Amino acid sequence: MAQTEALDLIRAQNVSLEARFADRISVNSFLSRRLVSFQANKDRPVYRWFKYKEGFSSTLVHYLLDRLNLHSGRLLDPFAGVGTTLLTASARGIDSVGVELLPVGCAAIEVYRLMHSAESQxxxxxxxxxxxxxxxxxxxxxxxxxxxxxxxxxFPEATQLALEKYLGALEAEPPLAQKLLHFAALCVLEEISYTRKDGQYLRWDERSGRRQSRKPLNKGILPSFEVAITKKLAQMIDDLQLPDRLLAGFEAPPLSGTIQVFCGSALDWLPTFESASFDAIITSPPYANRYDYTRTYALELALLGVDDTSLRNLRQQMIACTVENREKAGLEYRFTPEVYHKALAAFRKQVELQTILEYLEAQRRAHALNNQGIPRMLKNYFLELALVIFDSARLLRPSARFVMINDNVRYSGIVIPVDLILSDFAEQAGFHIEAIWALPAGKGNSSQQMSLYGRQELRKSVCIWRRNS
Ligand SMILES: C[S@@+](CC[C@H](N)C(=O)[O-])C[C@H]1O[C@@H](n2cnc3c(N)ncnc32)[C@H](O)[C@@H]1O
Structure with a gap:
């Protein structure tokens, strides 16, 4: 098929997919970008310690729990990040279970939970x-x-020496204090370094001697380790000392719901959980946007003892969201045969997705993509999320809700309606698609893409799926 014909077909199919869900798609004006990102957590005690840009806000989770009318029971977040869903649910008396692959998220959840214990004082x-x-x-x-x-x-040499002395000295303190002091160091690593987390990867300051992108980065005067760490410790002390602010701004302790965290891949852990044992899922998986968490959080991972081999393993275990992700071995043995075969069938017969994948594959063969790994990443992304969705249908009790937060993406000028494709999987997995809430202002294009393809906003949305009874 000629390129223009293929593009016309994709556009026509996208239109009919939109039409199929049109009565469920609406703009929800409560859902600001600030809320559906880490920004709204930035000023909240404890959450503000570690900037986890990929997180969403606890206000969003409160809102969702209200809308779901969920006041008790057991909730799952298979992509728990720094635990926003878990902590918010738990503060409302809901038991929660989280799975998180990256040790950075697991470490943050552990420390945040400690903040609720009397011990923290x-x-x-x-x-x-x-x-x-x-x-x-x-x-x-x-x-x-x-x-x-x-x-x-x-790090500048003096900064690294100071950091290393700090890490050595804290070993003399009691275990709980050690944990907090160590976490404080983790929270300042970006600030004291020549790096900046920049979505897809780690950018380097020109003074580092590393290769520069087209737009060189200069972070200006870097704070010394002493300045950064004392500021962070002061912030932590502040939050610990003000129980009233802690009550109001973090999550009201005591956490009355239990929190269980499983560090590792959702693709390994979900199949081990009991069927019909959850009352809701609220989650935000990695987006299909090529952001590599193992690179952006490399400094924090290094501090947590991750070496080069483990880093590569973590990258390969992530839901395929980077061009480096290869097919994961043995997926068919991780899930029950029923879940695996149904998910695979749903993936294969998702017409709009398959047309897009074929088109991108043809583009790849013609060397017309800016990265050859894009079709493989997308294929694996959707297959892996199909497995997560089908296994979640098994895990949820009848009528329980699955809330999925995600971004649509664009490659080679094609908008990929991630929310609708996943909603189609969900329908086939036994969910009723109740609502697809779009955020008021969609994400714009990059200036490069805009000049090529004109402005067409990418939807960021919150899908609400209800398990059929
Ligand atoms: C969008 S973030 C979720 C942020 C979370 N909602 C919060 O507020 O912190 C997606 C998370 O999925 C994690 N992740 C990626 N692949 C995973 C996998 N295979 N299993 C479990 N977690 C994974 C990433 O490390 C990241 O923390």
Missing amino acids: RALPVLARWCAEQPWRATTHSKPFSHLRITQGA
Whole structure:
């Protein structure tokens, strides 16, 4: 098929897919971009410690729980990030279970949970002493920061020496204080480094000596380790000392719902959970946008002891959202045969998706894509999410809701309606598509794409699927 014909076919199919769900798609003006991102958490005690750009806000989770009318029971987030869903649910008396692949998210959840325990107050004097006296400066015991290949040279020399002394000195403190002090260091790594998290990858300051992108980066004067860490410790002390603010701004302790966290891949953990054992799922998987969390969070992962081999493994275990992701081996053995075959069949017969994949594959063969890995990434992304959706249908009780937050994407001028394709999978998995709430202002195009394809907004949406009874 000629390229223009293929594009016309894709556009026509997208229009009919939109038409199929049109009565469920609506703009929900409550859902601002600020809410459906980490931004609204930025000023909230404790959540503000670690900037997890890929997170959503706890206000969004409160809103969703209200809309779902969920006040008890058991909730699952298979892509838990820093635990926003889990903590918010738990503060409302709902038990929650989370799965998160990256040790960074797991570490944050662990620390945030500690903040709700009476124990956390015991760490306060230690934090206050460290903030006021900076005891690491006088230590002779340093702990090396084990760099990954992709983080070498991230810190000015004096900063790295100070960080290593800090990491050495904290080992003399009681376990709980150690955990908080260590997490404080994790929270300042980007700030004190020559790197900046920039969506798809880690950008490097020109002073690092690393290869520069077209637009060189200069972060200006970097704070010294001492300045950054004392500011972070002061912030933590502040949040720990003000129980009233903690009550109002974080999640009202005590967390009355239990929280269980499974570190690893949802593709491994979900199949091990009991059928019909959850009352809701609220989640936001990685988007199909090529953002590589293992690169953007490489400094934090290095601090947590991840080495080059484990980093590569983590990258391959992520839901396929980067061009480096290959097919995952043995998916058919991870899920029950029923789940696997139904999900595979739904993936194969999703006409709009298959047309898009064929087109992109033809573009790849013609060397017309800016990256050859794009078709493979998309194919695996949708297959893996089909498996997650079908297994979730097994895990949810009848009439339970699945809330999926995602972004549509564009490749080679084609808009990929991720929300509608996943909704189609959900329908086949036994869900009724109740609503697809679009955010008021869609994401614009990059200037490059706009000049090529004109402005067509990409929808960011919240899908509400109800399990058939
Ligand atoms: C959009 S973020 C979710 C953020 C979360 N809602 C929050 O508020 O922090 C997607 C998460 O999925 C995780 N992830 C990616 N692949 C995964 C997998 N195979 N299993 C479990 N988690 C995975 C990523 O590490 C990331 O934290």
